[in-house]
Amino acid sequence: MNVMDDIASSMNGSSAALTLGEGVTGILVRETNPEDVNEVSFAYGSQNDSMSIIENKDDAAPFSRSVTVPKEAFDKAVSLNVSIPFAAMFRFLNMAKDELNSTILGDEVMAVEMGTNITDLTDKISINFRQMKYKGIPSCRSWNGEGARPNWTDDGCETITEGDNITCQCSHLTFFAILMAPPNETISSSDLKSLTIITQAGCGLSMVFLGVVLFMHFLMRRTKASIATRILIHLVGAMFLLNLSFLVNNAVANLKSAVGCQIMAALMHYFMLSTFTWFAVQALHICLQLHMTGKITISRYLLKVSVISWVLPSVVVMVIGIVGKYGEQIIYTSDSDETVSMCWITDSNVHYVVNIGYYSLVFLVTFTTFIIILSWLFCLKRNKPTKVQNDKSGKSIVTIMGLCCMLGISWGFAFFAYGVLQIPAYYIFTVLNSFQGFFLFIYYYNTSHSGEEHNGVGSNSSNSSSTTSTTSTTILDKFENPYRNSPAKK
Known part of the structure; x- marks a missing residue:
């Protein structure tokens, strides 16, 4: 030339x-x-x-x-x-x-x-x-x-x-x-601007409440926390880091540093997979408590689920990093002059197989658990007097919304959106994501207080045995189990 x-x-x-x-x-x-x-x-x-x-x-x-x-x-x-x-x-x-x-x-x-x-x-x-x-x-x-x-x-x-x-x-x-x-990676420039603003505001709002939860736990109530609450704190921590990495992602992508963008993409992907894993752990923990009537006798239970939930995603991220699938990705719009850069997985096939496949398994577990708990709550309403139902209806709504966030049900709008429903689903997800930290904060507050009322020294009793006994989750603390025979109550 x-x-x-x-x-x-x-x-x-x-x-x-x-x-x-x-x-x-x-x-x-x-x-x-x-x-x-x-x-x-x-x-x-x-x-x-x-x-x-x-x-x-x-x-x-x-x-x-x-x-x-x-x-x-x-x-x-x-x-x-x-x-x-x-x-x-x-x-x-x-x-x-x-x-x-x-x-x-x-x-x-x-x-x-x-x-x-x-x-x-x-x-x-x-x-x-x-x-x-x-x-x-x-x-x-x-x-x-x-x-x-x-x-x-x-x-x-x-x-x-x-x-x-x-x-x-x-x-x-x-x-x-x-x-x-690709058509499924292209949206209108107006939708992109609106979703960007809502997402950034939602992540910031969620981080505020998630930060309050972490502050309350580590500085005020750590010694009194049940194992159910500690599992919830792990989820809050993973979600806080995920929101943080998302907020700084675009700034790192705009630096046009290939290595920096690969590291940013790997970190964000790791925190996302960790958050998904803790969703599944929350669901399995609730199922175990329901099955064992609140007492889980598994040796080093919390240590085992913590290692699995934090180490397993790192293995997936390292494999993807080794094959070189992290880097800068361009989000195109109907206006060729309006694009957004972010650090993420550059191969769409890897994204679909790893992320959507991973979340599909998590969603199957968490959604099943959610349906079980809803049926349990409806059974409670039928068995309780009207006055008690009215007193606890507001708390039940908060509990259900907290469960949706704790089990990651709302993420289904982001991953399973398709066709003409894709853009509306993105808006629903971004709005729900804005309240994710708030409902987890309310859920944590109710959990910790309920644990104190019903299990004042739960952490001390768990340390005195070779097996780990967990205190009840919020639902188990606040409601009687309708499937438990009345003669068994003491």
Whole structure:
């Protein structure tokens, strides 16, 4: 590319076909008289066709691909002391993938060279793809040719789509390509802005209440906490770190540090998987308490579930990190100028298999537990007098909402959203996420106080035996078990 001016100076004719290697072809046209310089168009029908020079861009309509270099670009080249004005266009069919393994329309990369740096064109270079069959959202990108792999950017390029026709209008000369965003990763720019604001506000609000829970536990009630409460604290800690990593994710992505973004993506993924695991642990703990009537006789019970819940996600994250699937991911919108960068898993297949598969197993366990507890609460209402029902109806609602957050039921809106319901589900999830920390705070407050009233020295009794006995969860503390025979009560 850098020696095209030498080739143009040594040419005898006005144009020449160029071959730079397998899958790389080009064509060069020069103008010996600067005053005769006008716009020039290059066109071809398919990847196997040779490129042609078209004097009038209107004559390029029959071709499926065309590039038009305006007269302004030639004038700028002359003003920058290019001795012989020329334009060289190249087509690359074997360009290396970028770090994100982006999908390029037709696997075609084009480049335009004029022997000098041409920027800030008001009459822009026009790149046309006509009658193209594609899936996804096209976005015109450029690359300055630096680095071992392309680093595509949308700076200086505008994307225009009309049915099956795609036009890129760019104000500079460089490498060009049309990147395709999968349809399920593209939303409207207005929805993206709204969801971003709601999510950031929701994460901040949740972190406030989650921070209060951690403060109350470690500085005020740690010695009186039951094992059920301690499990809840592990979940609160994982969720607090997940919200924190999400809030700083975009700032790290904007630093454009590949290593920093990989570390950020791995941390956020680890805290998310840890949070999911603690959802499942909460559900299994409640099931064990219901089955064992509040007494779990498993040696080193809390230590075992803690090791599993914190170590298992780290193994998954390390494997994904070793295979190099963490990095910067671009969230595209209907407006090509509105994009958001974040550090996350760059391979959509890995995301679906690991995250959605992992959460599906957790959701199966937690949702089943949630249905069991709901049926238990309804059974309690039928067995209790009306006055007692009215007194506890408000607490039951808070308990149910706390259970939804504690068991991660609301995350199903984010992972199982599909089709026309995808955007509404995202809004529902972001709103529920805003109250996640609040309901966990209320749930923790009720749990700790209920534990004190019914099990004042529960932690001391658990230390005096080789087996671990847990005190009741909030539900077990506040309600009688309707499935327990009355003669068994003491």
